Amino acid sequence: MAQAYRTPSKVRLLSRPSRLVMWGGVALGMAFFVVFGIAPAVANIAISLTDYSGLAGASTSFTGLDNYTTLFTTQWPGFIGSLGDSLYFVIGVTVIQNAIALALAHRLQGTGRTASLLRILVFLPIVLGVTVVGIVWLLIFDPQSGPAQAILGHVGIHSAFFGSGSWAMPLTIMAQVWQNLGFTMIVFLGGLKAIPPEIFEAAAIDGVNGWQRFRRVTWPLMAPVVSVNVTFAVIGSLTTYNMIYILTDGQFGTNTLGIFAFNTAFGNTADLGLGASMSVILLLLAIIVALPLVAFLQHRERRLLA
Amino acid sequence: MQLSRAPRRSRRRRAVAGIAAVITLGAVALAGCGGSSGGGGGGGNADSGTLKIITWVNPPAVAALTAINKEFEQKYPKIKVQLQTAVNVATGYANLLQTSVNSSSADIVTTVDQLQPLPLHPTRKSETPTQFWSTNDVFADLSGQPWAKNLNDAAVKAETYNGKLVGLLSGVYQELVFYNKADFTKYGVTPPKTWDEFITLMNTLKSKGVANPLWLGLGSGASVYVTRFLAEPFMNSLWAPKASGETLAQALEKGDLKWNSPEMIQVLQREQQLAKYLEPSYTGAAWQDMPNAFAQDKAPMLLDGSWDLTSVQKANPSMDVGSFALPGSNDPSLNQPVANQDLTFEVLNKAPDKALAMKWMAFFASPAIYKQYVDMTGISPIMKSGGPYSSFSSKVLGPLFGQGFNPGDVLPALSADQGFWDTATQWPLLQESVMAGSKTPQQAVAMYQSDWKTG
Numbered sequence: 001m002a003q004a005y006r007t008p009s010k011v012r013l014l015s016r017p018s019r020l021v022m023w024g025g026v027a028l029g030m031a032f033f034v035v036f037g038i039a040p041a042v043a044n045i046a047i048s049l050t051d052y053s054g055l056a057g058a059s060t061s062f063t064g065l066d067n068y069t070t071l072f073t074t075q076w077p078g079f080i081g082s083l084g085d086s087l088y089f090v091i092g093v094t095v096i097q098n099a100i101a102l103a104l105a106h107r108l109q110g111t112g113r114t115a116s117l118l119r120i121l122v123f124l125p126i127v128l129g130v131t132v133v134g135i136v137w138l139l140i141f142d143p144q145s146g147p148a149q150a151i152l153g154h155v156g157i158h159s160a161f162f163g164s165g166s167w168a169m170p171l172t173i174m175a176q177v178w179q180n181l182g183f184t185m186i187v188f189l190g191g192l193k194a195i196p197p198e199i200f201e202a203a204a205i206d207g208v209n210g211w212q213r214f215r216r217v218t219w220p221l222m223a224p225v226v227s228v229n230v231t232f233a234v235i236g237s238l239t240t241y242n243m244i245y246i247l248t249d250g251q252f253g254t255n256t257l258g259i260f261a262f263n264t265a266f267g268n269t270a271d272l273g274l275g276a277s278m279s280v281i282l283l284l285l286a287i288i289v290a291l292p293l294v295a296f297l298q299h300r301e302r303r304l305l306a
Numbered sequence: 307m308q309l310s311r312a313p314r315r316s317r318r319r320r321a322v323a324g325i326a327a328v329i330t331l332g333a334v335a336l337a338g339c340g341g342s343s344g345g346g347g348g349g350g351n352a353d354s355g356t357l358k359i360i361t362w363v364n365p366p367a368v369a370a371l372t373a374i375n376k377e378f379e380q381k382y383p384k385i386k387v388q389l390q391t392a393v394n395v396a397t398g399y400a401n402l403l404q405t406s407v408n409s410s411s412a413d414i415v416t417t418v419d420q421l422q423p424l425p426l427h428p429t430r431k432s433e434t435p436t437q438f439w440s441t442n443d444v445f446a447d448l449s450g451q452p453w454a455k456n457l458n459d460a461a462v463k464a465e466t467y468n469g470k471l472v473g474l475l476s477g478v479y480q481e482l483v484f485y486n487k488a489d490f491t492k493y494g495v496t497p498p499k500t501w502d503e504f505i506t507l508m509n510t511l512k513s514k515g516v517a518n519p520l521w522l523g524l525g526s527g528a529s530v531y532v533t534r535f536l537a538e539p540f541m542n543s544l545w546a547p548k549a550s551g552e553t554l555a556q557a558l559e560k561g562d563l564k565w566n567s568p569e570m571i572q573v574l575q576r577e578q579q580l581a582k583y584l585e586p587s588y589t590g591a592a593w594q595d596m597p598n599a600f601a602q603d604k605a606p607m608l609l610d611g612s613w614d615l616t617s618v619q620k621a622n623p624s625m626d627v628g629s630f631a632l633p634g635s636n637d638p639s640l641n642q643p644v645a646n647q648d649l650t651f652e653v654l655n656k657a658p659d660k661a662l663a664m665k666w667m668a669f670f671a672s673p674a675i676y677k678q679y680v681d682m683t684g685i686s687p688i689m690k691s692g693g694p695y696s697s698f699s700s701k702v703l704g705p706l707f708g709q710g711f712n713p714g715d716v717l718p719a720l721s722a723d724q725g726f727w728d729t730a731t732q733w734p735l736l737q738e739s740v741m742a743g744s745k746t747p748q749q750a751v752a753m754y755q756s757d758w759k760t761g
Contacts, residue, residue: 053438053722054404054408055404055407055408055435055438055439055442058438058442075725075726076726077726077727078726078732138526138592141590142525142590142591142592142595143525143586143587143590143591144585144587144591144592144595144599144604145595158586158587159587159590160525160586160587160588160589160590160591161587161590162525162590163524163587163588163589163590163591164587164589164590165742165744248527249527251527251529251735252589263731266400266401266404271722274722
């Protein structure tokens with residue numbers, strides 16, 4: 001009986017050679033992940049406890065928590081400011097990106113040619129890549145010859161834009177949002193498509209208007225998708241450095257932790273130990289922000305879907 | 307039964323063998339990558355192969371190197387030269403340089419940090435990466451190369467450590483003010499010799515309707531120009547004379563002079579005053595556009611390095627350009643241009659093909675090729691014999707061609723072991739805050755002094 005019970009569990013969907021190929025592929029993938037993902041991350045933590053410079057032939061000493069002490073004291077005053085810049089950037093990107101993407105997804109969920117074309121246009125910046133998007137924004141907001149200044153000049157606005165302490169961060173947020181809007185919109189579109197049309201039909205019979213339909217039907221049912229997009233936006237913007245590197249190099253109030261860590265590690269100072277300690281803090285910050293955020297969003301999902 | 311099992315075993319063996327082959331090939335490929343990028347050969351074949359040179363996007367130098375590389379390939383058809391560039395010397399190239407040196411993945415690297423003078427107490431953190439590599443046998447000794455005998459004394463001194471010549475300095479460039487002669491004639495003004503004359507000149511230009519008397523692009527990550535175009539000449543004019551028996555850099559390193567001295571306050575006050583005459587939004591104006599802006603007569607004066615003169619000439623061949631040193635002092639004898647070392651070529655000791663690199667260096671240093679480089683880039687030559695040189699910049703600079711002070715004697719190393727505001731990245735940003743009016747000169751010098759660690 002026991003034998004008869006156990007037999008079905010041994011039914012294999014794949015032949016043994018196929019399974020070997022499958023597990024071989026998995027092993028190869030895991031090996032790459034360990035070598036290029038896990039090992040550098042662990043090494044980064046180790047480097048953060050040293051004065052490693054990355055310079056060929058240089059000796060390296062264990063410095064304990066010196067790098068962390070340096071960051072949290074006035075010896076490295078830019079660090080506290082960079083936490084503030086990071087917070088500004090993360091909140092700005094997350095709120096604006098999700099709000100605009102949700103609105104666009106709502107408007108562009110049709111099957112017509114115009115909607116399809118507009119969806120492609122919104123998605124295009126992701127295909128272009130960070131460097132191209134960054135250069136496009138720099139050209140648009142060139143204070144001497146860019147079209148933005150030409151237009152804003154008519155209403156008396158003159159600014160250095162990406163060289164201005166008041167404009168640089170909002171513009172950097174907008175560039176980041178523009179770059180990633182397409183992906184967020186696609187995820188929202190997927191969520192909208194997953195809502196059964198019968199629910200909307202029932203709501204229409206009950207006589208609810210457009211806003212009520214969105215608030216009472218669409219928004220609660222989109223809760224899992226909102227959770228995904230908010231989490232992606234928060235973690236993505238927290239670790240961003242490439243867009244900022246191209247646009248401002250961390251100057252003019254855009255010195256987020258990501259770009260600050262990069263410049264400390266690879267800029268003129270070449271202080272990889274200190275830069276590594278910043279990236280460890282960035283990792284901890286991402287965990288500290290992400291875990292409660294995910295818990296909150298899951299709680300919200302349950303509440304809205306109840 | 308046997309007949310049916312044998313093929314299954316065979317298939318299994320083939321599958322296992324296939325997986326093993328894939329993993330082995332992957333490992334071999336990775337090892338191959340490591341081997342080629344890890345370098346460490348230090349030998350190589352001088353007759354054929356690919357030579358890799360890295361530098362940053364400095365249009366005249368890149369154009370000259372591209373032309374020279376083509377001639378090199380024509381002379382040695384079995385050799386290919388790969389010139390890799392990074393966009394910005396301050397950030398992008400610093401990264402490329404560091405990774406290339408660490409992995410020995412280039413044959414010849416170019417640097418712009420000066421080797422000499424070294425910091426008072428050279429340590430791993432007080433030296434620039436170039437200085438560290440130079441003093442730690444990363445670069446090949448070029449002393450025995452036949453062409454080295456033709457270098458002038460200053461070029462040998464600049465690139466020698468412990469009796470070893472570790473780099474081929476390509477030349478010297480000046481940083482100063484360029485002016486449009488036609489504009490000066492039109493407005494009836496002459497080049498100033500003192501600070502007061504300079505301010506009067508700019509006020510005169512403004513009164514005659516010139517909105518932007520002086521152009522300086524700091525956008526796209528060029529804050530370093532505050533250090534090089536403004537701070538160093540002002541420090542040299544106003545402060546260096548106070549350092550008796552030693553250079554200003556040494557006096558600051560030893561603590562004999564303090565950052566919060568009246569002279570440094572005056573340096574920052576000069577910068578703040580000068581900012582009023584720059585183009586609007588100068589912190590966002592791309593540094594790459596400076597030559598074009600000047601060539602298009604957006605301003606009658608340009609604060610720049612002589613390396614950009616070829617771009618000015620290209621943009622406006624008929625433009626008649628003059629030059630003068632930024633006059634920080636009211637004593638004309640104290641106002642000199644910055645004479646900075648231009649890019650230096652170094653051969654990595656662990657270069658993938660060192661022999662090929664040495665061959666290229668000899669080709670570059672040959673009189674005809676070197677003259678071509680000097681004329682195309684506009685730098686001042688460092689060879690004892692050669693020439694005559696006929697670059698645009700030699701005409702624009704006139705008697706100032708090749709003249710000036712060494713900024714290494716004025717500004718000490720702003721290294722990683724200094725406090726936050728005295729690191730190379732942050733030091734000019736604080737001055738930008740002063741120029742913008744968000745910090746006072748007194749506040750800034752106090753911050754410099756409080757973060758400064760003396761030897």
